[in-house]
Amino acid sequence: SQELEQSPQSLIVQEGKNLTINCTSSKTLYGLYWYKQKYGEGLIFLMMLQKGGEEKSHEKITAKLDEKKQQSSLHITASQPSHAGIYLCGADLYNFNKFYFGSGTKLNVKP
């Protein structure tokens, strides 16, 4: 959706490198969710952020929500081939009768 802008659209990194994916909205993010989709498979929930300045980590993945609650970043440290897939941010915005997803970031990790 145009309410959520994700960047970059695609990313190819060498195994072991760090990377960051961004998700930006012009509106307040009331709840920001990160999902991963492996090619041809369903979506897997990664993390959810709600409070301005919040940061969560799971294994080598860290997600942050900025103080203004309009931008989130997903950072992967020491990437591995298993991190490859499509990363999607989703959010509750101004209309709670809808749910918004970004267009996704396609990540490939070269061994």
Added chain:
Amino acid sequence: GAGVSQSPSNKVTEKGKDVELRCDPISGHTALYWYRQSLGQGLEFLIYFQGNSAPDKSGLPSDRFSAERTGGSVSTLTIQRTQQEDSAVYLCASSRTRDINNEQFFGPGTRLTVL
């Protein structure tokens, strides 16, 4: 119990035919969502149910699309007079409630191909 299930997993149909897609949410989940994912694209929100009620149907692409949910459980998405541009993966998700702090659990999707 089991996760969200969808049927059929694949559907090939001819242009102009009607199709019905089914979603079985996780037991006890009151909120249910339908999305569409076209090739290489993100998720397009279609409709959300709280119980059996859909508060906002404006996300449905056209009046050929309709959805219902009965018994607070199973939901069906119906596409009438299918067109080639309807070809996509249709994903269903459910969550315990519609509160902000509830993640959505996704089904495997139904891949629809309209010839």
